[in-house]
Amino acid sequence: MNINEPRGLLFSQVGYDLNKPKRIFLRGPKNWLSQNAKMQLLDEKENIVFEKNVKDIGTFWEINWWLVDFSEFNERGKYKINLVDDKKILLSDNNLTIDYDILFKKCAKFTGPECFKKRAIFARVKPGWFDAGYLWQEVCSHSIAIAGLVDLYKYKKDKLSETERNDILEQITGGCTYLLKCNDEAIKEGKAEGLLIHDIARLKDVITPNDSFMAALALTKAADILKKDRPEKAEEFANRAIKILNWIDKEAKPMSGEFNHPYNQGFEEGQKYPEEWMTRYLMLALWAEIILVDLKYSNNLERIDKLTEKILTRQISKEDAEFGLWGHFYAYDSIK
Secondary structure (H helix, E strand, O other), rough: OOOOOEEEEOOOOOOOOOOOOEEEEEEEEHHHHHHOEEEEEOOOOOEEEEEEEEEEEEEOEEEEEEEEEEEOOOOEEEEEEEEEEEEEEEEEEEEEEEOOOOHHHHHHHHOOHHHHHHHHHHHOOOOOOOOOOOOOHHHHHHHHHHHHHHHHHHHHHHHOOOHHHHHHHHHHHHHHHHHHEEEEEEEEHHOOOOOOOEEEOOOOEEEEEEHHHHHHHHHOOOHHHHHHOOOOHHHHHHHHHHHHHHHHHHHHOOOOOOOOHHHHHHHOOOOOOOOOOOHHHHHHHHHHHHHHHHHHOOOOHHHHHHHHHHHOOOEEEEOOOOOOOOEEOOOOOOOO
């Protein structure tokens, strides 16, 4: 074996959920494995409980890859993996785990409340968090983080401890309070009431209307789960979202090409950037408006109708299918 030719066995170190997709990948030199190579799973008594041939899926990143899809195997437990070819074990590893809801059980606490509590320590502006990669505190990342924490609480509340639930509510409240600060700071600087400073800690001179869509949805989703236990906060966040959405509807203008990079959209060099709201921002506004009506903070059905009709004009019909796919949406009216 040439030690300069890496060989590897890649599988989830967290584990695999029952009745969900399960795959193992192998990498190595192109002619390393024969067509008879197999992947075996062995139980704690070293009995072979599953066996399947590996599938050559080609060369990527200057190395060859093989796949074993074992989604049909649904027995809870911890297993040893053997890669066998010509009756020889070429690679072996332990602790492949299959269980119910394993991804949630092993990761939710640490990617949710614990992660944000640690990130809050390093935030220059509090409440709030530093972003994942650096000491930024951007509105866009805070908004999506709040949305994620809301979903974690809303859909998995029964699987969280009381401490974890309270921690999540604290982080959601803190994150939304940071968004309000970004909005307040923009207004103090004479900006429109629907705008937010992009990052109070590091980029006070950057303001983008795109952030307003994301912040409005984050505040609205937060109001949804806070309404029962923290009604005053829920109302505060919902009312701020309404103000932002009103500004978006009545005054906001899309960013011009001066601030957008056409290559981010895959445009041809020199192509003029559309002066339209991208579909994803219209979707965010629609989502927020629907939640506000559902929560009875608003009754703006006309705006919901208007946004819905606008988005539907961009939907790709079966007759205009792209690579056989249809039902999705164009990003802009002018680019179809």
